[in-house]
Amino acid sequence: MSNYYYQLPGGRVTALDAHSHFPPLDAALIEPNGLIAIGGELSPERLLEAYRRGIFPWFSADEPVMWWSPNPRMVLFPDELKISHSLAKTLKKNNYEVRFNTAFREVMQACAETARLGQDGTWITPDIINGYEALHNMGYAISVETWINGELAGGLYGVTLGKMFYGESMFHRKTDASKIAFVHLVNYLKAQDFRMIDCQMKTTHLASLGAREISRDDFSQRLSRLVNVSS
Numbered sequence: 001m002s003n004y005y006y007q008l009p010g011g012r013v014t015a016l017d018a019h020s021h022f023p024p025l026d027a028a029l030i031e032p033n034g035l036i037a038i039g040g041e042l043s044p045e046r047l048l049e050a051y052r053r054g055i056f057p058w059f060s061a062d063e064p065v066m067w068w069s070p071n072p073r074m075v076l077f078p079d080e081l082k083i084s085h086s087l088a089k090t091l092k093k094n095n096y097e098v099r100f101n102t103a104f105r106e107v108m109q110a111c112a113e114t115a116r117l118g119q120d121g122t123w124i125t126p127d128i129i130n131g132y133e134a135l136h137n138m139g140y141a142i143s144v145e146t147w148i149n150g151e152l153a154g155g156l157y158g159v160t161l162g163k164m165f166y167g168e169s170m171f172h173r174k175t176d177a178s179k180i181a182f183v184h185l186v187n188y189l190k191a192q193d194f195r196m197i198d199c200q201m202k203t204t205h206l207a208s209l210g211a212r213e214i215s216r217d218d219f220s221q222r223l224s225r226l227v228n229v230s231s
Contacts, residue, residue, distance in 0.1 A: 004017075006038050008029070008035075009031075010029040010030065010031040010032060010035070011029050011030075013029065013035055013036070013037060013038055014027065014036070014037040014038070015037070015038055015039050016037050016038065016039040016040030016065075016067075017039065017040065018040070018041060020040070021049070022036065022037055022049065022050065022053055022055055022067065023036060023037065025053065025054065025055075025069050025216060025220055028068075028069045028070075028071065028216075030071075033070045033071065034068040034069045034070030034071060034216075035066060035067075035068055036055060036067050036068060036069050037055075037066075037067040038064050038065070038066050038067070039064055039065060040065055040067070041065070042057065042065060042127050042128065042130070042131035043131070043134075044131070044134045044135050044138055044140075047131055047132075047135060047159075048135070048140065048161070050067060051159055051161055051166055051227075052161060052223075052227050053069070054069050054073075054198075054216070054219055054220050054223050055067050055068065055069045056068055056069075056166065056168075056198075056200060057128070058123050059123055059125075060122075060123055060125075061122075061125045068200075069216060070200065070201060070216070071215060071216035072202075072213035072214060072215050072216065072219075073198070073200070073213065073214055073215070073216055073219040074198075074199040074200055074201055074202045074203070074206055074211050074212070074213055075196055075197060075198055075199055075211060075212065075213075075214055075219065076186070076196075076197040076199055076206070076209065076210055076211040076212075077195070077196060077197075077210075078186050078189050078190045078194060078195070078196075078197065079190070080210040080211075080212070081183070081186045081209060081210045082208065082209055082210035083183060083209075084208070086176075087176060087179055087183070090175075090176045090179075090180065091180060091183060095148060095149075096146050096147065096148050096153070096177070096180060097146075097147045097148075098144065098145065098146055098147075098180065098181060098184045099144075099145045099147060100142060100143065100144055100145070100188075101136070101142055101143055102143075102145060103143060103145055103152055103155075104133065104136045104141070104142070104143040104157065105129065105133055106152060107143040107145060107152070107155045107156070107157050107171070108124060108128075108129045108132060108133070108143075108157055108169075109124075109129065110152065110155070110171045110173070111124055111156075111157070111168075111169035111170065111171045112124035112125075112129070113171075114169075114171040124169060132157065132159075132168070135159060136157075140159055140160060140161065141157060141158065141159050141160075142157065142158065142159075142160060143155055143156070143157040144156050144157075144181040144182070144184060144185045144188075145181060146172075146174075146177040146178070146180045146181045148174055148177065151173075152173070153172065153173050153174040153177035154170070154171060154172035154173060154174060154176075154177025154178040154179075154180065154181055155170065155171065155177070155178065155181045156168070156169065156170035156171075156178060156181050156182060156185065157169065157170075160194075161226075161227045162226050162227040162228055162229040162230070163192075163193055163194045163195055163226045163227075163229040164194065164195070164196055164198070164223060164226040164227050165185075165189055165194050165196070165197045165198065166197075166198040167197055167198060167199050167200070170182065179209070182209065194226075195222070195226055196222055196223070196226060197211075198219075199211045
């Protein structure tokens with residue numbers, strides 16, 4: 001473990017190098033919520049170590065790599081998915097096609113280009129795209145895509161470990177296109193006996209789909225079981 005730290009207003013944060021490991025989750029700062037380490041690289045090995053621990057990277061292009069484990073944690077249990085009446089009507093239409101893993105990098109780039117309320121720029125930097133594309137090539141990261149009239153209209157990407165899915169980002173160019181991809185993803189995960197979807201931080205959009213907050217301890221205990229379940 002690294003013996004070097006960043007001293008921030010909210011407390012002391014571990015400085016990672018290529019040879020150090022993440023600290024215990026209870027070392028995460030309360031403010032800003034969940035910041036647990038700074039530095040390190042975005043190699044597949046580092047990313048997989050982070051996800052197994054319930055940690056994810058989130059930083060801007062002009063910042064060092066920052067790693068987070070917020071408390072509480074927003075999750076969706078697949079059986080708790082909520083589908084609104086209007087979305088149910090959209091899902092019944094035959095004017096779209098849902099595909100898995102046919103445009104992974106394009107989905108990430110579209111997510112990076114999507115403007116987010118309250119965010120200036122994007123955290124999906126070229127280094128992030130390259131890191132997750134490496135995970136995709138190893139079979140750990142997937143994309144779910146909604147195609148309309150032969151064009152990519154929306155989608156999402158995330159990471160799978162054991163029976164755990166970590167949602168990363170979604171985008172839409174047509175109304176409800178990301179929600180269509182999300183519902184098909186949840187149905188797929190249910191069929192494969194996945195038990196929990198990590199949504200990271202609370203948003204009204206995710207809450208409308210049935211996601212809810214649980215404590216970091218609860219999340220970590222569930223995660224430790226799910227990531228070790230083989231297919």
